[in-house]
Amino acid sequence: MAVAYNKRTHSCGELRTSEIDKTVTLAGWVNTSRDHGGMTFVDLRDHEGLTQLRFNPQLGSAHGVARTLHNEDVIAVTGRVVSRGEFVNAKLATGEIEVEVNDIEVLSRCDALPFQVHDKIDTSEELLLRYRYLHLRRPEVQKVFRMRHTIARAIREYFHDNRFIEIETPFLTKSTPEGARDYLVPSRVQPGSFFALPQSPQLFKQLFMIAGFDRYAQIVRCFRDEDLRADRQPEFTQLDMEMAFVERDDVMTMVEGCVQRIFKDALNIDVPVPFARMTEQESMDRFGIDRPDTRYGMELQDVSALMKDVDFRVFRNALDGGGVVKCLVAPGGAALTRKVTDGLTEEIKGIGGTGLPIVKVIEGEKGIELSTGVAKFLQPIAVKLCEQVGASVGDAIFFMPGTFADVSKYLHYTRTRLATILDVIPKNRWDLLWVVDFPLVVWDEDAKRWCSTHHPFTAPIDEDVAMLDTDPGKVRDKAYDLVLNGTEMAGGSIRIHQREVQSKIFRLLGISDEEAKEKFEFLLDALRFGAPPHGGIAFGLDRWVMLLSGSQSLRDVIAFPKTQRAICPLTNAPGTVSDAQLDELFLTVKPLPKK
């Protein structure tokens, strides 16, 4: 029996007792069905919800069809809304009513499923991705993408309301030095030449400012060919924005308003502004990382001075070598088992460290004593140590000797692991923090040259410019990173708008005048023709959706993501191409090296 599925009267989530006795047409997927031989029930699902259908054997042929249904068959029905009487299902929004079906049309049958759509059970992620359209049918998965839309819409509306305009930038563009590895696209018309997919529209948006658009914002795809992580995909989406005639505070204030709007629309939460600010130096000192999670304590503490008098060679060597000894106090850490602390030590070794010295603070016969691990070396300064770092009986202290960079890395790792192990991260807390005053450049020991902390177009702080020639490592930049609960959510800066400064930075970074001309001539040219002071920021849209939706992985908020090996289990991309395609591009593929 044909049913007018193109004339649905309601969605599957909206019928209530007020619609009783109305004749309705619904369409959707069979979520589950229950066949009693006589009376048969089907839960019909669409994007709005579930409605129970009742098939009465005394009401014509529909009942016979209903008995043949399987999960995920697609059907359309017409019937009368009736009260469930005493059989109300409180779990369903539509649970007070059901639809007594007169006519049913099976629009599409479903084969045996690789996994059940109505289950909440997660099978292997690879299978979920291979049949991603089935996974996406699940209401809780769809909810994430509806939130993604809400966030994207909030962003667009916010910037539109603030007189920004959205302009598209090219995907087929030019490979530039510095930064991540590029995804390349061969040119057929220019054999031997390659486009690069943009890592971000950075230079184009600067050109928009020079062009006089004043305020630009775009939600745009970016591409970086680097190894994947839970929070890194080769293609991802940014909110990219830029403003002319601004200083740092202007951009940061504009962003704070946007973040407020996102939280309001997505979670109905009011976040206070302005956000906290911290210099990069303070962040490194206190947390060992430039994107600190400030929801909990266990901050890093420098105990180098205290350790000068301690006869412990591991610490001594670090200090003599110009390094530091830092520690963090884990409240209640004395209760950690040997298995846990040894496990942490192994993890530290796994990321390149040599160990993780620990002591536990206990109540001894003469007061505070240290036990386990490196206690015997530190016992002479036990009282002084505990006093200085604020440790008391029942705590554990984890130490790390070495260079500032190594100590920061390993203690930051330790701190985040302990936060999970000791379960000290407050729920439902959103710590928004600006990190500012990064060093403009850092010395790359391997490459023997200066590298940009952010990118080569970041402006130095005015009073530090003089040090560009004398002490580049001391120059701070006009960048600002926005951190949420320890995750970098956005990064931006005031840009260089003076050609001489830009040239100077290129030279500092070891980019020759010839290379600068080849790669960036268009930018240097543009800077000659009246560039306004300008600055902006880019948000990782996927990360915002991930954090606000409580997702564990970026893959959960991207409709068709790649696996860790950067392949798509759904399409099997990337794949080989025909010789004819290669010939057109004048390309040959080298054989893989033998192992």
Next chain:
RNA sequence: GGGGCCGUAGCUCAAUUGGUUAGAGUACCGGACUGUCGAUCCGGAUGUUGCGGGUUCGAAUCCCGUCGGCCUCGCCA
């Protein structure tokens, strides 16, 4: 490139820690049943234990390699 966790029926998991015929739930197939809502009940079919090799009288279990998934360091201006 390095470190770690995982891989048993379509799916989720078990298998007394090396012991003989690899089980259960669910999905699937057949049947019963007029108020269920994870329906229930009866019956049936379903395995290259990821793959390859090794140790052993005997391997899902131990070892080596390999493939795949995930976490992570490097990398990601």
